[in-house]
Every structure is written in C-alpha cells, then in structure tokens.
Amino acid sequence: MSLRAMSPLRLRWLSVPACLLLAMPFLALLQQTPWRSFSIAPADLSSVRVSLGLGLAALLLIAALGTPLALWLARSRSRARGLVQTLVLASLLTPPLAMGILLVSAYGPYSTVGGPLAAAGYLISNNAGAFLLAQLYGGLAYFVLSARTAFEGVPRSAEEAAETMGATGWQVFRLVTLPLAARGVLAGLALAWVRVIGEFGIVMTFAYFPQGMPVQLYINLQNDGVDSVYSLVWLLLAASLPFPLWILARRRPDLPHG
Amino acid sequence: MKAHLTRRAVVAALLTAGALGPLAAYAAEPIHITYAGSMGVVMDKFLGPTFAAREQLEYQGQGQGAYGMARLLASKKIVADVFVSVNPGPMDILKQAGLVDTAVPVASTRMVIAYNPRSAYAEQLKSGTWWKVLQTPGLRFGRTDPAVDPQGQNIIFTLMLAEKYYQQPGLANAVLGPVENPQQVFGEGSLLTRLQAGQLDAASGYESATISAKLPYVTLPDQINLSNPSYAKEWYDTVSFAIRNRAGASETVRPQALVFYAAVLKNAQSPAAAQRFVDFLQSAEGQALFRQNGYGQPKGDALYR
Numbered sequence: 001m002s003l004r005a006m007s008p009l010r011l012r013w014l015s016v017p018a019c020l021l022l023a024m025p026f027l028a029l030l031q032q033t034p035w036r037s038f039s040i041a042p043a044d045l046s047s048v049r050v051s052l053g054l055g056l057a058a059l060l061l062i063a064a065l066g067t068p069l070a071l072w073l074a075r076s077r078s079r080a081r082g083l084v085q086t087l088v089l090a091s092l093l094t095p096p097l098a099m100g101i102l103l104v105s106a107y108g109p110y111s112t113v114g115g116p117l118a119a120a121g122y123l124i125s126n127n128a129g130a131f132l133l134a135q136l137y138g139g140l141a142y143f144v145l146s147a148r149t150a151f152e153g154v155p156r157s158a159e160e161a162a163e164t165m166g167a168t169g170w171q172v173f174r175l176v177t178l179p180l181a182a183r184g185v186l187a188g189l190a191l192a193w194v195r196v197i198g199e200f201g202i203v204m205t206f207a208y209f210p211q212g213m214p215v216q217l218y219i220n221l222q223n224d225g226v227d228s229v230y231s232l233v234w235l236l237l238a239a240s241l242p243f244p245l246w247i248l249a250r251r252r253p254d255l256p257h258g
Numbered sequence: 259m260k261a262h263l264t265r266r267a268v269v270a271a272l273l274t275a276g277a278l279g280p281l282a283a284y285a286a287e288p289i290h291i292t293y294a295g296s297m298g299v300v301m302d303k304f305l306g307p308t309f310a311a312r313e314q315l316e317y318q319g320q321g322q323g324a325y326g327m328a329r330l331l332a333s334k335k336i337v338a339d340v341f342v343s344v345n346p347g348p349m350d351i352l353k354q355a356g357l358v359d360t361a362v363p364v365a366s367t368r369m370v371i372a373y374n375p376r377s378a379y380a381e382q383l384k385s386g387t388w389w390k391v392l393q394t395p396g397l398r399f400g401r402t403d404p405a406v407d408p409q410g411q412n413i414i415f416t417l418m419l420a421e422k423y424y425q426q427p428g429l430a431n432a433v434l435g436p437v438e439n440p441q442q443v444f445g446e447g448s449l450l451t452r453l454q455a456g457q458l459d460a461a462s463g464y465e466s467a468t469i470s471a472k473l474p475y476v477t478l479p480d481q482i483n484l485s486n487p488s489y490a491k492e493w494y495d496t497v498s499f500a501i502r503n504r505a506g507a508s509e510t511v512r513p514q515a516l517v518f519y520a521a522v523l524k525n526a527q528s529p530a531a532a533q534r535f536v537d538f539l540q541s542a543e544g545q546a547l548f549r550q551n552g553y554g555q556p557k558g559d560a561l562y563r
Contacts, residue, residue, distance in 0.1 A: 041505050041506070042504075042506045043505075043506070044504070097447075100448070104451055105455045108452065109398055109457055110456055110457050114457075125441070126440040126441065126443070127440065204445045204447065204448065205445060205447060205448040206448070208403070208443065208444050208448060209440040209443070210440075215445075219405060219406050219504075221329060221330070222323050222325045222326040222406035222407075223325065223503065223504060224329075224504055225332070226329065226330065226333045226335055227333075228504065
C-alpha cells in the first residue's frame, strides 16, 4: 500500500488513535489539577529559574560544541567518521540513569578528571557546573545528529561557488552553509532544549543540587503529594514549550511535490 | 496474492500469541507489593520470590521513597495490595486517607556509618573513633535529602544525639554543616552509587541496606542509632530540628524508631493474598529471610490498634 493510495480523509482518520493517545495525559492533567487551590510555591519558582537559566547556558554550550562536530560528520570521508558516529549514537542510546552513574565515576572527586579539579579547588558535584554538565550530556547527541542531517542537505555546489568567489571558510559557513541548514539546526536545538529541560535520570544521580524542575517535581511528590505536582507541571510546560513550539512552527513542510 | 495474505495472517497470529503467551501463564491475579525504597534487595530477591513460589502466584514489587509512595497510594494514583513502610510517618498518610486499619511491625534496622573499603580513611573508620574521623578535613561524607527522605533526617538526629552522648558540643554541625548542605546531600539512589564507586568516603545508612550493598560500616550505640523504642523517651525524643517546606515555612521534625511496618491496603485487588503476605513477613520463614539480610527483629506494637 503506497502513500498515494491514502486519501487525505483516510489519513486523517488513521491519525486519530495516535492523537488520542498523545492527548490523554493532558486531558487527565486538565481534569485533575486542583484549580481552586492552585498554588505555585517559592521552591517551584526557584526551580524554574534554575532550569531556564542553566538550561539556556547548556543550550549555548551544546550549540558551540556540537556544531563543528555535526559539520565534520556531514562532510568528512575519513575512516574515523564511522567511529565518531558510533560514539554519538552510544551517548544518545545510553539510558539517562546509567549516564548519570557513569558521570559520577568519570567526574567524581576521586576520579581521573574530577580528582585534579577537586585538588585545584573546583569540585564538580551538586553545583551549577555539575548541573550544566548533566544537561550537556542530556542534549548534545540529539543536537549533533539533527544538525548533521541538516548540514548534509546543503549542496556542496553552493559552498564551492562561494569559495570560488573568494569567501573564507568562516564566511562560507556563516553566509551559505548555516542559513541553508538553519531549519534543521534549529530543530536540533529545539530537541536538545526539550531533553535538557526534562532531564531527570542524569541530574538525579549526578547533580541533585541546584534543583531544577524535574527534581523539584520529585520532591513535591515526596513531600506534598500529587496535587502539588500538577501545578509545577503546568509551570514546566509554560516555561519550556514556547521555544520548541516557536522553532518547530517555523518549519514549513517542504516535501517534494508530485 | 492470496498466499501472501495467508502467510501474513499466520505471522500476525504467531506474533500475537508470542506477545500474549507470557500473560496467559499467570492466570491468577498478581500480588502488588509497594515498599520503602531501601528494602529493594530483601523484598525483590528474597521475600517476594519465596512467597510467590509457595503461593503459586506472580509477585510484583515496587520500591520508592516511602513518603512519595504513600502519597501516590493515598491519592489512588497507584493501587497495590500491601505497603511496607519504614517509620510510622508514611503509614500515617495512608491511615488518614482511610486506606489502612492497622499496620504491624515486621522488622527493624539501625543507623550506621557506611564507608568505602578503598577510601583513604577506611582504616581509621574501622579502628578509630568514628565521630573524630568524620571531622577530618577532606573526608567526603554523604547523606540523603532531609526534605524528602526519613534517612536524611535520621542521620541528623543521630549526630545530634551523638553530640549529647559523647558530650561533644558542636559535633553535629562540625560533621554535617547546614541541614541542606549541597556538599553532602545526594538523591537516594545516587548516594549508594557514589559510595560504591568510591566517590565518597563515608555515608549515612541503614544497617540492612548497607549489608545488602556489601559495604563495611561502623555500628553505633543504641542511644543514638534510633533502633530501640525503649530509648525513645530518654534519648530520641530529646532532639528535633527545623526544616523548610515547599511554601518556605519552617517545620519541626522529630525522630521515630526505625521499625518497618506492613499493612494490607483496603483497596487491595487480592485482599486475601495480601493478608497472607503480611502473615508471611511475620512468620518464622519470613523473619529468617529478614535476619539473613541484616534486618533486626520487629519492635514495639502494631499501629492504630
């Protein structure tokens, strides 16, 4: 059965089960939220500040570190490419809880990396640095894979044309490659943002402090029960949804016609 | 074409059978036991399987921070047959929600100081005076969050009691620092991970969970280890501290003896099996399994009777 055989009407009906499935939790949220006693506590607000502030910093770091890697993966023909690709995928596939445990072993105060840093007076543990690192591991691989696909879609001929006109490597990237790949790269950022904000497994094991929204959700459940979770879920959605929505809404479907 | 369809139908039928087969194997309703997170090993590896084999039913164990679990049960977000709690606190939440009539003591434990055998301070902790060693600059001590975990509160009580018992004013503060000290406070799962991975030198622990984790530990006298209800009046009840709640207000918390309580939930799917499980925990066989895993005998009376 080819896609062409699917009339739009038929497709629409076939989409209903998935939509219902996706909507169900939010219908429950609407129904269960105690609207009369809806309250946002100071601890909730502070967790929003932590998540958004450090999340934004992590996103900038992800873009700065991930873009060169994504571009190289898209362009390189070297043998190392396959290896690096595997590494990125491995990072993506490692379950967050396992990643958190591995980070404890890699960056803890008695580890090869963490030891010298701790001796120099900076301990990567329960502080902004540890939190950033946890978020970085949560989002980097998602961004790299998404940006790589975007860079692969940029025709080499466009870049070569710019080069023959005397543009430097940086100019080619800034004026030709990046604008042509912008949609995919931004989608990668949106995906990384979603991962960074919602990250729980890595953060819970590796950076319990400062407490962002997911850890605060866990604490609210322990201390105040489910009702206090609902208000923070609203806050979490309100704070983190606009950015990916804005970016993904800008992506016009550019499917080939015919 | 027709042959294709038939083959597909056969494959689909086989796949369906494969997916449903394991479900059909358990005709009887499984028994769903919820318990305080620290009991994972004894529940899922010993008590649960033994009971399941004897009763010919499926055991499903679910562990989590005792307060969070109690709140999920109380709001009926999770439905289970039995709840096993450490301290009466989480059980009180279920009592208030009208979900339990009574809760019986099934085991007890005591606070210990667990340490990593490869730590540079391991030798000193083993043979020296623990409360002096814990004050060594550079020693990394870990504990859980007093805001969410009874154990996180218990280690603070233990150090406050040690301050009195050893007559060392300022001891608790010297070892622990502030209540929510980011240098020491970790998530429940993370604490054990860090200790086992050698990224912490020592940490607070329940004797039972520390034995399950195969870590060495320092035992503490009954006056400060919160295990003995007969010391409640004279010792345990003399300490308390304030903690901030979500709204930013201050709440006073007090110690409770470290007893594990089990209760059948009123909305249990299999109430008869649930009662048999609680009886099994109190039986000689159940108590032997508790003992093998480092738990002490049940202490004190049943709750709410």
